[in-house]
Amino acid sequence: MRIGVMAYEGCFGAEIFGITDLLRIANHVARRSDVAAGDVFEVSVVARRGALVRVAGGISVGARQWHPGLDTLVVPGFELASAEGLTGSLARWRQETSFLSLVAARGVPVASVCVGAFLLGEAGLLDGRTVTTSWLFARELAARHPRATVDADAMMVADGNVTTTAAFSTVHDLAMHLVTRYAGDQVARSTSRIGLVPDNRDSQAAYVDREVIASTGPRFARSVQRWLVDRLEQPYDLPAMSRAFEVSPRTMLRRFALETGRTPLEFLREARVNAATRLLESTDWRVPEIMERIGYVDPSSFRRLFARQTGMTPGAYRRQFTRTAR
Numbered sequence: 001m002r003i004g005v006m007a008y009e010g011c012f013g014a015e016i017f018g019i020t021d022l023l024r025i026a027n028h029v030a031r032r033s034d035v036a037a038g039d040v041f042e043v044s045v046v047a048r049r050g051a052l053v054r055v056a057g058g059i060s061v062g063a064r065q066w067h068p069g070l071d072t073l074v075v076p077g078f079e080l081a082s083a084e085g086l087t088g089s090l091a092r093w094r095q096e097t098s099f100l101s102l103v104a105a106r107g108v109p110v111a112s113v114c115v116g117a118f119l120l121g122e123a124g125l126l127d128g129r130t131v132t133t134s135w136l137f138a139r140e141l142a143a144r145h146p147r148a149t150v151d152a153d154a155m156m157v158a159d160g161n162v163t164t165t166a167a168f169s170t171v172h173d174l175a176m177h178l179v180t181r182y183a184g185d186q187v188a189r190s191t192s193r194i195g196l197v198p199d200n201r202d203s204q205a206a207y208v209d210r211e212v213i214a215s216t217g218p219r220f221a222r223s224v225q226r227w228l229v230d231r232l233e234q235p236y237d238l239p240a241m242s243r244a245f246e247v248s249p250r251t252m253l254r255r256f257a258l259e260t261g262r263t264p265l266e267f268l269r270e271a272r273v274n275a276a277t278r279l280l281e282s283t284d285w286r287v288p289e290i291m292e293r294i295g296y297v298d299p300s301s302f303r304r305l306f307a308r309q310t311g312m313t314p315g316a317y318r319r320q321f322t323r324t325a326r
Contacts, residue, residue: 001040001182004070007047007063008078008096010089013055015076015113016045018171026179026191033186040183046070048095066099072178073103077114077168083140090122097122104161111163113171120162121145129159134167135204153205153311166204172197203311206277206320221259224252228268232275233295236265272296273309280318287314
């Protein structure tokens, strides 16, 4: 399989080499296990002009001039501190997005890592598809491409000839997806173990920091969110909250929904689970103690809400994310 990884100004070099190096390891595994006599993957780094490309951090990466003779084209993500700089960045890569449109029109599968999905969007490849990207920028992707369905919890989504993945480290998930698809389960399992790379992640929900998302919203909604976070352990009281902001309950709900697309109660539930995840990570408190701290008294409803938001039980979350001294 001829895999091309598209290098362009400002992209992440690690996402280029995350693909190329892991597929090289898969080639060694396939030969050693007699799955293939030669390489399963022929991987090349391609760019608009070839030669050297300055990726994020000013590092130069060698690339060959892009060409249409590929079986899959991978688009790495790029350095993006905030969504405010997105429009200007995308304007720099019009020739890259034109090339993506041409490649897709010829039936070549295209895949993106993290915010590389925005380049696919500019090329018109997301309309009518279910896609994903980093949870931090999922809302912006949905706003820019309303004809796409953005699954902000998914680790990777394959929809037809377009595959999109979540944040930075999912370059490995994408590589393992390619290994499984083209070299088989046996080679994928061995490659995963040799590289210490997970091959079964399906959700980024457990990694989402809802407070980071909330800090980027409009001012009224941010103020309401801070008010709620300061009172996590207290019962939800819409009239009291409305009085605090000198608006009617109806106006509170309307303005909050207009700015965030949801209700204050929905935000509060997410904030409580987010607080619970931090306590599970940083303390040895039992789950009932954590529930009391964040305002829950019904264990079954808390566990159900926690699982819906993170994709795992509180116990499983603690086992995966607790950092202990070694």
